[in-house]
Amino acid sequence: IETTAAEISEFSEEAMGDAVVCARGICVLADEESATDELCFLDEDDDGNLVGMTCVESTSTEPSTLSFDYLWPRALLLGCSLLYGTNFPLGRIMNDALPASATTSGRMLLAFAVLSPFLLKLKPHLGKTAVVGGSFCAMGYLSQSVALVDTPAATVAFLGALVVIITPLVSLVVDKARLGWRDAPQTWIAAGLCLAGVAALELGGDGGLGDVGVGDFWATMQAVGFGVGFFFTEKLMAKEPDQALPLTAVQVGMTAFWGSVWALLDGMGLLGGFGGNDEGAWLLNEATRAQYAMPGVFLSGLGDDEVLRTVAIAAAWTGIVTTAINRVGETTGLGKVSSSEASVLLATEPLWAAVFAGLFLGESMGPQAILGGALIVAACLMTSVKPQVLQSLFGMSEEEASDSLDVDGDRNPSAPVRSVNSAGLSVQYVTPTQKQPTASSTALGSRKDL
Numbered sequence: 001i002e003t004t005a006a007e008i009s010e011f012s013e014e015a016m017g018d019a020v021v022c023a024r025g026i027c028v029l030a031d032e033e034s035a036t037d038e039l040c041f042l043d044e045d046d047d048g049n050l051v052g053m054t055c056v057e058s059t060s061t062e063p064s065t066l067s068f069d070y071l072w073p074r075a076l077l078l079g080c081s082l083l084y085g086t087n088f089p090l091g092r093i094m095n096d097a098l099p100a101s102a103t104t105s106g107r108m109l110l111a112f113a114v115l116s117p118f119l120l121k122l123k124p125h126l127g128k129t130a131v132v133g134g135s136f137c138a139m140g141y142l143s144q145s146v147a148l149v150d151t152p153a154a155t156v157a158f159l160g161a162l163v164v165i166i167t168p169l170v171s172l173v174v175d176k177a178r179l180g181w182r183d184a185p186q187t188w189i190a191a192g193l194c195l196a197g198v199a200a201l202e203l204g205g206d207g208g209l210g211d212v213g214v215g216d217f218w219a220t221m222q223a224v225g226f227g228v229g230f231f232f233t234e235k236l237m238a239k240e241p242d243q244a245l246p247l248t249a250v251q252v253g254m255t256a257f258w259g260s261v262w263a264l265l266d267g268m269g270l271l272g273g274f275g276g277n278d279e280g281a282w283l284l285n286e287a288t289r290a291q292y293a294m295p296g297v298f299l300s301g302l303g304d305d306e307v308l309r310t311v312a313i314a315a316a317w318t319g320i321v322t323t324a325i326n327r328v329g330e331t332t333g334l335g336k337v338s339s340s341e342a343s344v345l346l347a348t349e350p351l352w353a354a355v356f357a358g359l360f361l362g363e364s365m366g367p368q369a370i371l372g373g374a375l376i377v378a379a380c381l382m383t384s385v386k387p388q389v390l391q392s393l394f395g396m397s398e399e400e401a402s403d404s405l406d407v408d409g410d411r412n413p414s415a416p417v418r419s420v421n422s423a424g425l426s427v428q429y430v431t432p433t434q435k436q437p438t439a440s441s442t443a444l445g446s447r448k449d450l
Contacts, residue, residue, distance in 0.1 A: 019039040019040060019041055020040055020041075020042065020053070020237075020238055020241045021040070021334050021335050021337065021338065021339050021342065022040070022053075022234055022237070022238055022339050023334060023339050023342035023343045023346060024163075024230065024342075024343065024346050025226070025229065025230030025231075025233050025234050025237075026233075026234065026237060026244055026248075026330060026331060026334060027234055027237035027238040027241050027244065028237070028241050028244050028331050028334045028335040029241045029242065029335055030335050031335045031336045038055045038056060038057055038338060038339075038429075039055065039056055039057075040053045040054065040055040040056075040339065040427070041053060041054050041055075041056075042238060042239060043426075043428075050235055050238060050239045051426065052426030052427055052428065053238065053426070053427045053428075054427075054428050054430060055427055055428070055429050055430065056430045057430075072333075073332075073333040073334075073336035073337050074333070074337060074341065074345060076329055076330075076332065076333035077330065077333040077334065077337065077342055077345040077346060078345045078348065079329070080326050080329050080330045080333070080346070081345055081346050081347075081348045081349045081352060082348075082352045083321060083322045083326050084322060084326060084346075084349045084352070084353075085157070085348075085349050085350070085351070085352025085353040085354075085355065085356055086317070086318070086322055086352070086353075086356050087318050087322050087323075087353075088144075088148065088153035088154070088156055088157045088353040088356070088357060089153045089353070089356045089357045089359075089360040089361050089363075090314040090317060090318050090360070091103075091144065091145060091148040091153070091314075091318065092148045092152075092153045092357075092361060093310065093311070093314055093360065093361070094107075094311050094314050094315060094318075095145065095148050095149045095276055097307050097308070097310070097311045098291075098292055098297070098311055099263075099266055099267075099275065099276065099277045099278075099279055099282060099292060100145045100146060100148070100149055100275040100276055100277075101145075101259070101262045101263040101265075101266040101267070101275055101277070102263055102266075102267070102282070102292040102293065102297060103145070103297065103311065103314075103315055104141065104142060104145040104259045104262070104263070105256065105259035105260045105262065105263040105294070106294055106297040106298070106315050106319070107315045107316075107318045107319035107323065108141065108252060108255045108256040108259045108319065108323070109256045109259075109260065109294055109319075110298075110315070110316065110319035110320060110324075111252045111256070111319040111320065111323035111324040112249070112252045112253045112255075112256040114319075114320055114324035114325070115245070115248060115249040115252050115253075115324050115327070116249060116253070117249075118245040118246045118248070118249040119246060119249045119250070119253070121243070121245075121246045122243065122246035122247070122249070122250065123240060123243060123246075126236055126240060126243060126246075126247065127250075129232055129236055130232075130233070130236060130247050130250040130251075131250065131254060132232055133228075133229045133230075133231075133232030133233040133236065133247075133250075133251065134229065134233075134247075134250045134251040134252075134253065134254030134255070135229075135254050135258065136225050136226075136228040136229035136232065137225060137226060137229035137230075137233070137251045137254065137255060138225070138229075138251075138254045138255040138257070138258040138259070139221070139222075139224070139225030139228075139229070139258075140160075140221075140222045140223070140224075140225030140226035140227075140229060141222075141225070141255045141259070142225075142255070142258060142259060142262060143218045143219070143221040143222040143224075143225055144156060144160065144218075144219070144222040145275070146215075146218040146274075146275050146276075147159075147215045147216070147218035147219035147221075147222060148215075149215065149275060149276035150213065150214075150215045150276065151213065151215030151216060151218075151219055152357065152363050153353060153354075153356075153357035153361060153363060154350070154353055154354035154357045154358075154363055154365060154369070154373065155201060155216070155219065155369070156215070156219045156222070156353075157349065157350035157353030157354065157357075158197070158201055158350045158353075158354075158372065158373045158376045158377075159198065159201070159216065159219035159220055159222070159223060159376075160219065160222050160223050160226065160350070161194070161223070161347075161349075161350050161376045161377070161379070161380050162194055162198070162220060162223035162227075162376075163223045163226045163227040163230065164190050164194060164379055164380050164383045165187070165190060165191045165194050165195075165227075165379070166223050166224055166226075166227025166228065167227045167228075167230055167231050168184070168187045168191075169227075170227060170228050170231045171231060171426070174231070175426065177426055178419070178426070182391070182396060183387070183419055184387060184419045185387055185390040185391060185394065186382050186383055186384075186385045186386075186387055186390055186419070187383065187419075189379075189382050189390070190379040190380070190382040190383045191379070192379075193375050193376070193378050193379035193382060194375070194376055194379040196375050197371075197372045197373065197374070197375030197376035197378075197379060198372065198376070199372070200368050200369075200371045200372035200375060201368070201369055201372030201373065201376070202216060202372070229251070233247055233251065244331045245327070245328065245331060248327050248331075252323060252324070252327075262275070263283075263293075264283070266282075267281065267282050267283025267284070267289070267292070267293070268281055268283055268284065269281030269284070279292075291308065297311070297312065297315055298312050298315060298316060299312075300312060301313060330346075339384070340384040340385075340386070341384075343380070343381075343383060343384035344381055344384050347377060347380035347381050347384070348377070350373060350376065350377060350380075351373070351377060354373060386419075386429060387419040387429070388429060
């Protein structure tokens with residue numbers, strides 16, 4: 001027997017503990033009293049494998065926009081985005097003084113030390129996939145660090161936002177997700193805006209293609225690493241939302257591991273000048289080893305050298321505050337807002353990066369860079385738009401938008417809208433006038449046999 005969306009909404013109030021909020025590679029349990037937009041529940045196949053999510057309208061009453069309960073989680077997420085933005089100029093500052101491998105491994109080892117207690121809560125069956133996803137996230141962090149050696153911090157931040165088209169592509173390849181124009185118009189528009197933004201950012205200068213450098217390649221690879229990593233980790237967190245911080249600890253731990261491997265090879269002089277290393281085999285030199293290797297990268301800041309003091313402060317800030325503590329704050333605020341709101345607030349990260357790059361580094365952005373950055377941020381915002389909004393805007397009928405068939409093989413105009421979210425998870429949106437398909441939802445598991 002099919003279950004109507006109204007029945008889903010009524011039942012979901014009793015099963016709110018199963019609802020999740022997902023944004024940018026993180027999923028957490030939704031807060032029952034704070035979910036005011038929609039509730040999203042997991043869809044599983046008969047073998048218990050995650051196949052997507054079903055989102056239904058919430059019946060909760062939205063608090064006043066001036067109330068503390070409304071403002072604090074949104075302010076927290078915006079603050080997290082602001083803090084993430086400091087990573088880019090500070091990374092550039094550290095790379096100007098020390099080999100990138102040394103600063104990256106140092107900050108990540110420090111971040112892992114802070115988050116390591118959460119590893120004790122990691123469920124063993126998640127370990128293998130968590131390591132794979134964490135290794136891709138490590139690729140993102142390490143590529144970002146290499147890019148910051150000779151590429152403006154704002155440019156690296158904006159190119160990192162290409163993650164919004166990487167994750168749906170991974171979903172298409174791995175999960176055969178529905179990514180046609182009718183199913184996911186927001187993804188196609190975001191991709192177009194992103195590509196136009198990259199073109200303006202990279203080709204808008206007088207040099208055209210000649211302005212594109214190796215750093216731009218690594219800035220793009222950061223998006224590939226984060227995009228694939230987010231795909232794996234969000235699927236894990238969606239099914240196990242109480243594992244957000246343990247899985248984050250794995251991500252940071254894998255980044256610290258691969259960063260240390262990079263530092264070892266770089267410090268032995270085996271990578272040549274890769275990553276801006278002008279010191280050669282710095283691990284084999286007692287003086288440079290004392291300053292660049294752990295814990296010297298931090299202890300050297302206690303001396304009289306102002307440059308090393310700045311590097312030590314930046315490494316501690318990016319390791320403890322913007323990597324470890326910031327992720328705790330992000331998971332705290334995420335469960336109290338909708339996925340679309342969270343995506344919008346976190347999409348401001350490259351804007352903050354550009355602001356801080358101007359303040360800390362004196363970087364300025366020309367008209368083409370401003371245009372390119374604006375288009376890329378618009379692409380990030382577009383991924384938070386629900387597909388049915390765009391389907392209505394472009395005059396698609398419900399029949400054209402759903403592609404769903406009834407038991408007689410005819411199109412079903414009351415079928416839910418199916419699409420893909422920004423992390424590549426398949427999502428279906430149900431309204432009170434529609435019926436829920438027979439595919440089961442975790443939150444509705446006890447009703448499958450009705």
